Amino acid sequence: MKDLTGTFGNLYEPVKALIILRKTGESQQSDYYIESYDMDDKGCPINGHPLSVRESNSLAKALQAGEKKAQGFLTPKDLMPPNVLHLNSGADGYVIWHTPPQPVKLLFTENLGIPSAMAHIPALVWKAGKGSLQLFAVYAAEFEETTPLFYAPFFNIYPDGRVCMGNVRIRIPNDCGLERFMERWQEYFFNSYFSHLIGGHEPIKGNIVQLWQQLTANAEPFPTEVLNPTPYQLKNLLR
Incomplete structure (x- = not known):
């Protein structure tokens, strides 16, 4: 159930x-x-x-x-945040935004053998509604409809980019403004534990466990050459 x-x-x-x-x-x-x-x-x-x-x-x-x-749902405080790529504020509203390469604290379950620690991640494209999240990696710093998307190099993600949030309780208030909406989803994602790959999905070239063991042990930038391409472009996230 x-x-x-x-x-x-x-x-x-x-x-x-x-x-x-x-x-x-x-x-x-x-x-x-x-x-x-x-x-x-x-x-x-x-x-x-x-x-x-x-x-x-x-x-x-x-x-x-x-x-x-x-x-007030998905209403920006002032000007539209520069990292927002697309905003649909209808009844089933959603936002598409991007974040740059950066170090973040990642949490891993003990069975993976990866320490929970700071590590560098690649640039990401997020698409979130009130109850669901999709996540992809990108090379680009500038975006257009044909920008190719790569699989996000994390556990707990389906091949179509949908994130399995496990037992994380998603609570987005009806009056949640745009900036806080994006912050909440990033907090939900990075404050949940990575535990497993889904259905044999391989988001990177090579061994993903060894990759994160290496990245959590040092301060190296994320090696974007290991990312696997998806069949999607940015325009496929628009609906």
């Missing part, structure tokens, strides 16, 4: 129920009557009464706050 607890947000309890009644006649217009119910501690409606002006105003404020919160 799949553990869905990581998809849960804040818990809500019922506090009010509304029933909308409509009276229809011969005219084209209809009359509406709204009845409001409070909820008892068991979640059952009680104390039915006409919806008051005060309750109407409270409901309107709640709806406006919810709409404003949803509109």
Whole structure:
């Protein structure tokens, strides 16, 4: 069974129920009557009464706050961050961005025989939505639609770039701004333990365990010549 607890947000309890009644006649217009119910501690409606002006105003404020919160999703603080390659802020919004070659702290499970330590990684292209992440490596410092993508040289990644996050609980709030959204996904990825290759997938030329044993033991730049090309270009990440 799949553990869905990581998809849960804040818990809500019922506090009010509304029933909308409509009276229809011969005219084209209809009359509406709204009845409001409070909820008892068991979640059952009680104390039915006409919806008051005060309750109407409270409901309107709640709806406006919810709409404003949803509109904040993937909104940049100021100018668009320079490392963003593509932004889709629709209902199923996602972001594509890149990060440069850099040293990061990598975590490995004990069975791999690789120490958890700082190591240099190549430039990466990330694509993330609210609940999923794809990751690829790149040679390029400048990007266009035909930029070729390489397999990210890590464990726990499928051949199509999808990242298996294991038991990491992904929590992206509905009002998460663009900068924090990218930061959260990078934190989720680098704070999870690498444990295994998926389905015989070979992301690099040679032995990936020996590669990371070497890179965690010294401060060498990542050897990009070991990256294996994918059949994808940057344009394939757009949908």
